[in-house]
Amino acid sequence: MxxxxxxxxxxxxxxxxxxxxxxxxxxxxxxxxxxxxxxxxxxxxxxxxxxxxxxxxxxxxxxxxxxxxxxxxxxxxxxxxxxxAMVLGARLDGHIVQGHVDQIAVCKSVEEKDGSWVYTFEYDPKLNNVTIEKGSITVDGVSLTVVDSQKDSFNVAIIPYTHEHTRFHTYHVGTIVNLEFDVVGKYVSRLLELRS
The missing domain is CATH 2.40.30.20 (Elongation Factor Tu (Ef-tu); domain 3)
Structure with a gap:
């Protein structure tokens, strides 16, 4: 974990x-x-x-x-x-991440905005993974908040510290990244699918 x-x-x-x-x-x-x-x-x-x-x-x-x-x-x-791995009893500063990648995505754009960066990632929607506005997403192991959630894409906003201290400063259009979708969202999605 x-x-x-x-x-x-x-x-x-x-x-x-x-x-x-x-x-x-x-x-x-x-x-x-x-x-x-x-x-x-x-x-x-x-x-x-x-x-x-x-x-x-x-x-x-x-x-x-x-x-x-x-x-x-x-x-x-x-x-x-x-x-x-997380230490039991320590603060959970990000969100619950299992280290089990659901699928990959491709960086479609990188835009600098007043000292921060907005990245757009596109993924294959056929695998039934979903994001929600202001929900959690993990990109290459980084806990982030979803901005502009779409059926097959989403944006994330990156502050300077994260940009400098993670791989984000190396990303460009075409970079392939790992995605782990929010574990709670995955279970809710699966339960709704079973009820249909």
Whole structure:
């Protein structure tokens, strides 16, 4: 369980294919504090630490994860949004995030507005995921509030701190991001679907 509040950025140091799996070695300032078997969110994807070496650690993404997220698009030197699992009893500053990506989206526009930024993301509506105005959405692991909710797209407004301390400053038109829709909204949507 995560909050969507990014702790730090990591840098991809090594990518190693192993059958359908991909081992990702990440350099990060939180690496010395990690333990084997610990869960860490990488661009919103919960992955398990499998090895540690100094200021880097390795996680493994299986083929299904690579097919459904943007992790398979990562290249050496790319940055990754990182968040360690939530500590029970701590403040929930973002919203409830499971680290289970629902689908990917594509950045359709980036607009600077008086010191902040508005990003538009478009996703495939056939997967029946929905956003609501002022509802929660997770973009690459970042907890955000939806602006201008549409059937297949939404906007988010990004403050300077988030822009600088997450991958948002690297996004451009065409960037692929991971989406995790609000867990409460997903259950409500499913219950309504079953009643129809």
């Amino acid at each position: 995560f909050t969507g509040i990014i702790e730090t950025l990591g840098k991809v140091e090594k990518l190693e294919k192993d059958g359908g799996n991909l081992h990702l070695t990440i350099v990060s300032d939180i690496a010395p504090e990690l333990k084997i078997d610990q869960s860490v969110s990488h661009n919103g994807v919960c992955l398990t630490v499998v090895s540690l070496t100094g200021n880097s650690y390795t996680v493994t993404a299986i083929e299904e994860t690579l097919n459904k997220t943007n992790l398979g698009e990562l290249m050496l030197g790319d940055t990754v949004n990182l968040e360690r």
